[in-house]
Amino acid sequence: MNEQDAWETVRSAIGQVAPDVDPEDLVEGARLRQDLELDSLDFLRVLETIAAKAGVDIPEGAYAEVGTVGGLVGYVATHG
Template sequence: MTEQEARAAVYTAIHQVAPDVDTDDLAEDARLRQDLELDSLDFLRLVEIIAETTGVDVPERDYAEIVTVTGLIAYVGVHG
């Protein structure tokens, strides 16, 4: 999966989980839980949507790698 495809998938998933987040002005260094204010259930839903739409399963042991939007894009790009 290209970086552009991964970015599009991540932005779409973020929009589905947190529709109030403006993905047009989203800083990619934004932290998913703190800056985007995703609670634990939102984060799990985000990971679930990524798995459903891209086929990239994120095991719990890898959650530390996807703290930021950039981290999630990179993870999806590498594993997708």
């Protein structure tokens, strides 16, 4: 999957789980849990939504890597 598609997948997943998150807040350095204020359940829902839409399963060992929007986009682009 290319980076553009990965961005769209991540934007869509976050928008579905947290519709109150402003799309302008989706910058590479934005931390999902701290900056976007996703609680742990919302974080897991975002990952599940990405798995369902893009077929990219993100194991628990990669959670630190996908803690930011940019990290999540990069992971999806690399593994999708």
